[in-house]
Amino acid sequence: MKNILIVGCGLLGSSILRRIHKKKITNKIFIYEKSISNISKIKKLKLPGIIVKKLEEGVRKSDLIILCTPMSEYKNIILKMNEHLSKKIIITDIGSSKIETSKIIKKFLRKDIVWIQGHPISGSEVSGPENGKHDIFENKWCVLIKDKDTKKKHLTMLSNFWNKMGSKITIMTAEKHDKIFSITSHLPHLIAYNLVKSAQDFEKIQNYDLIKYSAGGLRDFSRIAASNEIMWRDIFFNNKQNISKAIDLFIKNLNSFKKDINSKNDKSILYKLIQTKKVRSKIIKLKQDVSKPDFGRS
Amino acid sequence: MKNILIVGCGLLGSSILRRIHKKKITNKIFIYEKSISNISKIKKLKLPGIIVKKLEEGVRKSDLIILCTPMSEYKNIILKMNEHLSKKIIITDIGSSKIETSKIIKKFLRKDIVWIQGHPISGSEVSGPENGKHDIFENKWCVLIKDKDTKKKHLTMLSNFWNKMGSKITIMTAEKHDKIFSITSHLPHLIAYNLVKSAQDFEKIQNYDLIKYSAGGLRDFSRIAASNEIMWRDIFFNNKQNISKAIDLFIKNLNSFKKDINSKNDKSILYKLIQTKKVRSKIIKLKQDVSKPDFGRS
Numbered sequence: 001m002k003n004i005l006i007v008g009c010g011l012l013g014s015s016i017l018r019r020i021h022k023k024k025i026t027n028k029i030f031i032y033e034k035s036i037s038n039i040s041k042i043k044k045l046k047l048p049g050i051i052v053k054k055l056e057e058g059v060r061k062s063d064l065i066i067l068c069t070p071m072s073e074y075k076n077i078i079l080k081m082n083e084h085l086s087k088k089i090i091i092t093d094i095g096s097s098k099i100e101t102s103k104i105i106k107k108f109l110r111k112d113i114v115w116i117q118g119h120p121i122s123g124s125e126v127s128g129p130e131n132g133k134h135d136i137f138e139n140k141w142c143v144l145i146k147d148k149d150t151k152k153k154h155l156t157m158l159s160n161f162w163n164k165m166g167s168k169i170t171i172m173t174a175e176k177h178d179k180i181f182s183i184t185s186h187l188p189h190l191i192a193y194n195l196v197k198s199a200q201d202f203e204k205i206q207n208y209d210l211i212k213y214s215a216g217g218l219r220d221f222s223r224i225a226a227s228n229e230i231m232w233r234d235i236f237f238n239n240k241q242n243i244s245k246a247i248d249l250f251i252k253n254l255n256s257f258k259k260d261i262n263s264k265n266d267k268s269i270l271y272k273l274i275q276t277k278k279v280r281s282k283i284i285k286l287k288q289d290v291s292k293p294d295f296g297r298s
Numbered sequence: 299m300k301n302i303l304i305v306g307c308g309l310l311g312s313s314i315l316r317r318i319h320k321k322k323i324t325n326k327i328f329i330y331e332k333s334i335s336n337i338s339k340i341k342k343l344k345l346p347g348i349i350v351k352k353l354e355e356g357v358r359k360s361d362l363i364i365l366c367t368p369m370s371e372y373k374n375i376i377l378k379m380n381e382h383l384s385k386k387i388i389i390t391d392i393g394s395s396k397i398e399t400s401k402i403i404k405k406f407l408r409k410d411i412v413w414i415q416g417h418p419i420s421g422s423e424v425s426g427p428e429n430g431k432h433d434i435f436e437n438k439w440c441v442l443i444k445d446k447d448t449k450k451k452h453l454t455m456l457s458n459f460w461n462k463m464g465s466k467i468t469i470m471t472a473e474k475h476d477k478i479f480s481i482t483s484h485l486p487h488l489i490a491y492n493l494v495k496s497a498q499d500f501e502k503i504q505n506y507d508l509i510k511y512s513a514g515g516l517r518d519f520s521r522i523a524a525s526n527e528i529m530w531r532d533i534f535f536n537n538k539q540n541i542s543k544a545i546d547l548f549i550k551n552l553n554s555f556k557k558d559i560n561s562k563n564d565k566s567i568l569y570k571l572i573q574t575k576k577v578r579s580k581i582i583k584l585k586q587d588v589s590k591p592d593f594g595r596s
Binding site for chain 2: 096121122123124125126131140141176179180181183184185186187188189190191192193194195196197198199200201202203206208210211212213214215216217218219220221222223224225226227229230232233236237240243244246247249250251253254255257258260261262264266269270272273274275276277279280281282283286288289290293294295296297
């Protein structure tokens with residue numbers, strides 16, 4: 001791999017940038033970033049890479065393009081890139097939902113260009129290039145999307161790239177991806193936003209100053225509910241069918257809990273609480289979270 | 299204060315025990331613990347204090363009794379203690395909901411005995427005396443409950459005690475307490491249990507191995523959903539009216555989010571996501587959580 005263009009240099013774009021530089025993965029790294037504020041941060045932080053003023057400038061000089069922008073930007077970026085792309089170029093992205101973006105890609109990208117979709121399961125509630133870290137992908141999953149047209153050599157090439165980023169690779173279809181992450185990521189985020197929204201509503205109705213008592217549980221949700229709103233709007237809209245089904249399942253189960261509580265159904269509720277407890281130890285065993293109680297916070 | 303009896307020596311009981319010993323708050327500490335497994339842990343850990351075999355033994359020798367058992371035990375403990383209580387004794391507890399337990403206390407406790415209800419906003423997903431810590435209450439709120447019969451001298455005495463535990467004191471009615479914590483603690487726990495339950499159901503329906511992809515959000519909920527099931531059953535049952543209302547508000551808001559998502563209502567969803575984001579910085583400013591991104595986990 002010779003040259004890489006990173007389109008969108010926020011939290012994850014700048015993390016990829018830092019990692020490429022640290023591991024000396026490529027000759028040149030180009031950065032295309034729309035936000036003036038982000039550009040001045042990148043300069044101030046003295047991040048590696050060459051900032052290009054025009055997208056096509058980076059596109060023409062690169063072998064690999066990585067889109068790290070909100071998914072709602074993909075269409076415009078594709079339309080801008082199309083005429084400047086050479087056939088040898090490979091495009092990838094890090095978007096958190098896949099079916100809708102694959103439709104955009106199929107519809108608007110030049111037919112002779114390869115785009116392998118990717119999704120590193122890494123992130124944070126904070127955004128921007130100042131929060132990126134070279135080790136953010138370390139030992140985290142990176143999903144690569146395979147459809148009927150995907151060639152093995154392209155998957156291998158991108159697997160190698162993400163291995164160098166520190167990731168473990170898993171390959172699946174866009175359909176499977178969007179189903180799995182509707183439950184393990186998209187619904188949890190929506191639920192966190194919704195819980196904080198409900199607390200805010202309650203605070204207004206009751207006129208209580210309740211946020212100061214949030215250490216008993218609410219604070220955990222507030223972290224996720226502080227995530228970037230543009231990114232999450234795009235995810236919710238792009239994966240709306242799966243998320244809608246997940247919401248229905250969630251409400252069905254919540255009503256069942258409500259019934260247990262209102263009827264003081266001891267046996268039913270204890271069974272549920274004991275069953276759910278098992279997931280935590282499974283998650284820790286799979287190294288998907290730290291093992292320390294309370295995330296090692298206190 | 300001369301002697302203190304701790305009834306129930308799990309996570310919080312043993313934390314109080316450690317703190318009393320560390321700060322040399324009292325002459326003697328008695329421990330009454332029903333669980334044989336906990337008693338052997340206390341002995342193995344060489345925790346301070348005298349383990350009494352019979353509850354009345356500790357009751358007769360103490361000036362302050364602190365109940366640290368699940369709330370469903372209160373009635374039995376009161377009935378066992380009643381005839382052994384001297385009039386000078388003060389009883390308190392650390393239960394997480396207050397109206398129902400105040401009814402139990404009023405109904406079963408001898409009329410000449412003072413019980414001031416307390417609730418330190420401290421805890422963890424892990425239980426047992428092996429997980430207690432002397433500084434678990436440090437800079438955390440401790441709610442003391444005041445009703446029309448509460449005497450100032452008793453509140454002062456207990457405020458002093460909890461200050462020595464490291465807590466900040468706030469005083470409110472049982473009604474206000476149960477409303478506030480239905481939103482900041484009880485609903486978040488229920489929602490976490492419910493989300494993990496929904497993920498388990500989904501995993502079964504789809505036959506996907508999805509827990510391994512939980513780093514994108516689910517893992518945070520799994521921590522809370524690993525909390526002690528007896529304690530949480532008691533809280534849900536004891537505060538069922540407020541929790542039921544909180545569930546209704548939550549479902550109403552979730553359906554509104556669903557509508558935004560299905561109709562791709564950009565303006566409405568962005569407004570919500572931006573508003574909820576503000577709570578996080580408020581929580582950090584109020585020192586209710588660590589300020590590091592991702593709880594400083596990675």
